[in-house]
Amino acid sequence: MKTKLNIAIVGTGNLAWHLANAIDSSEHNLLQVLSRDQKRAEEFTQNLSAKGISRIDDIDANVEIIILALTDTALKGKYIAQFPKNAIMCHTSGSISMRVLKSHKKHGIFYPLQTFSKQKEVDFSNIPICLEASDNEVLQKLHVLANSLSKSIYEINSKQRKALHVAAVFACNFTNLMYDISSDICNDANLNFDILRPLIKETAAKVQNHFPEDVQTGPAKRNDGRVIEYHKKFLYDYPDYQEIYDLLTYEIQQKHEEL
Known part of the structure; x- marks a missing residue:
């Protein structure tokens, strides 16, 4: 050929x-x-x-x-x-x-x-x-x-490609939205977003060699109700972000209850 x-x-x-x-x-x-x-x-x-x-x-x-x-x-x-x-x-x-x-x-x-x-x-x-x-x-x-x-x-095949595209939206586009929300919160608190960059880099590095569910951390994974309630109160002036926080917290808790 x-x-x-x-x-x-x-x-x-x-x-x-x-x-x-x-x-x-x-x-x-x-x-x-x-x-x-x-x-x-x-x-x-x-x-x-x-x-x-x-x-x-x-x-x-x-x-x-x-x-x-x-x-x-x-x-x-x-x-x-x-x-x-x-x-x-x-x-x-x-x-x-x-x-x-x-x-x-x-x-x-x-x-x-x-x-x-x-x-x-x-x-x-x-x-x-x-x-x-x-x-x-x-x-x-x-x-x-x-x-x-x-x-x-x-x-x-086409069916697999469509599934891959949806997975990619979660892995990339929605993840970038989370960065954008983090940036908004930092800006409003007069914080430099650069402080978060090492955390973002380490989080991405972990999933290169591990399954995401095995390296999940944070208050939702620990089911730390006190910290979660504190975060929700902090987000009172960010109703859209609070809704996202609630949904993601629920999904993490449900996921790790099953494991």
Whole structure:
């Protein structure tokens, strides 16, 4: 099988940015990046070997894999059928079915599981890439691409991918909200959020080698009613946060009653 692939990316968001740079640094050819806005496409590709384009008709005939790094809403658009039929079509969403690509015989999923921000560089070699494909030939080509970018490749089906996406929201997005709430409380008390950073780092480090339930700590785990009531009184002026505190306390207590 050919090991040097010609790739095009559709989209100019955070994931597209990191994926484009990773592919551009690999042995593969990132030929084009497509955006509806030509100026944005050109700015996006300014430091890449790829060409920025804004029309589907301008996609190079040599492109073998088209990666749709788009929002879930955009992936549901009917325009997907307008892309060249000779290329493998794949998307990067954790929650959208592969069926949205059925207009193309050869299609698949190329889902890098990570949180992406343009202002923070990531090491793509450590990012799990989850694959699904319409047939074995497509799967093998996606493996060729994925293996050149990362050392963690997983073949999972659509049902598993949706479950993984929900789990990721809890592990990442909701966790970041907890950091944001902590920051608000610190700011209101004229405290520097930096004081909490070592705690955040240690908490994240623990689950790298242990199951989360085995390293749970805190008053809810200990069922320390006195401290819990003190915290709830403190949160009297933060009714939304108090509600979250109550729910999470209950969930921790229920979890550890069962263990």
